[in-house]
Each structure stands twice: as structure tokens, then as C-alpha cells.
Amino acid sequence: MTASRLIIVPADPDFVPEPATLGALRAALAAYAAPAAIHVAIHSHPVFIDPGGVGEIVCPLCRELIPDAWWRSALSRAAAGHHHHLLIRTPCCNAHSTLNDLIYEYPARFARFVAEVANPTRPPSDEETLQLQELLGCPIRYVRVRR
Numbered sequence: 766m767t768a769s770r771l772i773i774v775p776a777d778p779d780f781v782p783e784p785a786t787l788g789a790l791r792a793a794l795a796a797y798a799a800p801a802a803i804h805v806a807i808h809s810h811p812v813f814i815d816p817g818g819v820g821e822i823v824c825p826l827c828r829e830l831i832p833d834a835w836w837r838s839a840l841s842r843a844a845a846g847h848h849h850h851l852l853i854r855t856p857c858c859n860a861h862s863t864l865n866d867l868i869y870e871y872p873a874r875f876a877r878f879v880a881e882v883a884n885p886t887r888p889p890s891d892e893e894t895l896q897l898q899e900l901l902g903c904p905i906r907y908v909r910v911r912r
């Protein structure tokens with residue numbers, strides 16, 4: 766099996782859970798990995814969580830392919846503003862959306878709060894996902910890093 770990382774982020778890029786929940790989160794994540802393999806980070810602004818290449822990107826509104834060059838330039842603009850402004854106008858249908866809401870072939874996210882598990886023994890079950898969401902107080906998304 767190749768090395769992999771499972772990254773857990775809030776669905777809302779700006780959400781940061783209460784610090785008091787982090788101990789319980791670490792305990793819950795210990796079901797999938799050694800404690801030393803669990804890293805939690807809180808950033809001052811949403812950072813791009815790259816799954817190791819995003820593959821094809823599709824507009825969530827009209828399902829057209831988003832050109833890679835357009836996306837890279839939108840990503841640089843957002844990075845220049847420290848990802849505070851993920852808002853975009855889609856190039857295909859000129860609609861309001863965000864970089865976080867585009868559909869990535871390999872799911873990518875933006876987040877201030879990042880919980881990372883190195884070499885998890887297995888993915889969280891649906892029930893465990895619900896428990897993690899309850900614990901953190903927000904809907905969560907997973908980014909699986911293939912590296």
C-alpha cells in the first residue's frame with residue numbers, strides 16, 4: 766500500500782471548531798491511526814488543500830469543464846488575497862460561485878481548520894463521519910491525498 770493522507774476539513778472554509786473539542790477529535794481519530802500520525806492546524810485564512818492534483822474541474826451550475834488555465838489564474842488571485850476571497854464568476858455561465866464549490870475530479874477544498882491523518886488504516890464509516898461532525902459542530906468534507 767502506498768503512503769496516503771486523509772484530511773478532514775469543515776465544509777465551510779472559514780469555520781474553526783472550539784479549541785475544547787480538539788482533544789476529543791484526536792481521540793476519535795486514533796481509531797484510524799497512531800497518535801503521532803494525527804496533525805491538527807488552524808490557519809489565519811483558508812488554505813488550499815490539494816489532493817495531489819485535482820484532475821478535471823467542472824462548473825457546479827452548468828456542468829461545463831472549467832479550463833485549467835482559468836482555474837490556475839483564479840487560484841493565484843485568491844492566494845494573493847490570502848484566500849479571503851474565494852468568490853468567482855464562472856467562465857462558462859458567468860454565475861457567482863466560489864473556488865471551494867467547484868466540482869473537482871479529485872476532491873479539493875479550502876479551509877482554515879485542517880485535521881490530517883497520515884496513513885490511515887481505513888476510512889471513517891458514515892456513522893463515524895456523523896460523530897466527527899457532531900464533535901466539531903459543523904459538516905465536514907474529506908480530502909484524500911494521493912502521494
Ligand SMILES: [Zn+2]
Pocket residue numbers: 824825826827828829855856857858859860
Ligand atoms: Zn457554468
